[in-house]
Amino acid sequence: VAEGLKAFRHPVPMVSIDNVTSEEAFREWDASMRAFLKRPEGEPFAFSVEPKIDGASLELVYEHGRLVVAATRGDGTEGEDVTANVRTLHSVPLRLDDPSPPPYVCVRGEAYVRIDDFRRLNQAGTLAGEKPYANPRNFCAGSLRMKDPRVPASRPIRYYAYVIAKLEGRAVASQTEALARLRGWGFPVSEWSVGVTGLDAVVAHFRKVEAA
Numbered sequence: 001v002a003e004g005l006k007a008f009r010h011p012v013p014m015v016s017i018d019n020v021t022s023e024e025a026f027r028e029w030d031a032s033m034r035a036f037l038k039r040p041e042g043e044p045f046a047f048s049v050e051p052k053i054d055g056a057s058l059e060l061v062y063e064h065g066r067l068v069v070a071a072t073r074g075d076g077t078e079g080e081d082v083t084a085n086v087r088t089l090h091s092v093p094l095r096l097d098d099p100s101p102p103p104y105v106c107v108r109g110e111a112y113v114r115i116d117d118f119r120r121l122n123q124a125g126t127l128a129g130e131k132p133y134a135n136p137r138n139f140c141a142g143s144l145r146m147k148d149p150r151v152p153a154s155r156p157i158r159y160y161a162y163v164i165a166k167l168e169g170r171a172v173a174s175q176t177e178a179l180a181r182l183r184g185w186g187f188p189v190s191e192w193s194v195g196v197t198g199l200d201a202v203v204a205h206f207r208k209v210e211a212a
Contacts, residue, residue, distance in 0.1 A: 001074075002146045005079040008071040010163055013164045015076060023203055038134060049205045050177035050193035053160050055112030056141035058082075060092065060161075065101030067094050072144065081142045086111075088153035097186040104168040107187065109161035113140050115155040137174050161187035 030045065037131040039045070057073035070086035070087045071079040082097045086092055089111070096105075113121075121139075122132040133139040143152045159181045164172060172178045176195035183189050192209050196202055 001080050002145050005145065007074075007078050007141050008081045009078050010059060010071065010076070010165075011073075013076050014073045014108065014135055014165075015060065016077070017052070022186070026202070027199060044198035046174070046176075046195065046197050047202050048161065048179065048193070048195055049128050049202055049208055050190050052177070053110040053112050053162075054137055054192070055110035055160075056137060056144060058086065058109060058111045058144070058159065059165070060086070060107045062096055062101070062105045062107070064103055065098055067092070067095040072141070082147060084149045085144050085146060085152045087158055088149050091159040092097070093186040097184065101185075102167055102169040104166070105164060105170075107182065108163045108165050108167040109159055109187070111140050111144060111159050112136065113156055114158065121156075139150060159188060160190055162189070162193075180202055 004136070020029055033039070033045070036040070059069075059071045059073070059079065060067060061071075066086070066136040067083070069081060070092070071081055071082045072078050077151040087094060091211055095101075095164060099103045115136065118133070118139065126152075140157055141153075143155050143157055146152055162179075165179065170181075172181055179189050179193050192205075192212075194205060
């Protein structure tokens, strides 16, 4: 834990996401899941398809609709409390847009900086004689851990929510439903996030995003 920050134990461990790197590997994964779940070939899976944002993982905890803790991933079990800094980010709702919010919800997503914003920052810094930042991800992660909240407040850090890690008093039946709930609460969710059925639909959407 960095000096000046408090440790925060995640209510549910923040684990890493596994991945496949080809359509063939994806189809093999589907076949293994189908065998494991004893799913007949004629019954395709429903998928929630969305891009992975390469940013800094950020967990947000709300109690009765109000943001009470924002924390970094850390080692996956324990992160750093960066609530004061995250409160300055315009894309993070301080209160859920819900007249009857759940008593407790833990939301996870990515804090990130767009490539064009990052390039402008580095260009301005170079003109001012400053050393350029290495990459957007490290720049974003470092900004969130600053001692002075005015620093991240002055930087173009954005947030995308992608999962509800823990929810009390409500229930969601699928990831697609969870994303819709997040949108309704006021969280930015990727416009490329869709619900589709079957492997071919997943591959088609991936190609569409890749070509955009």
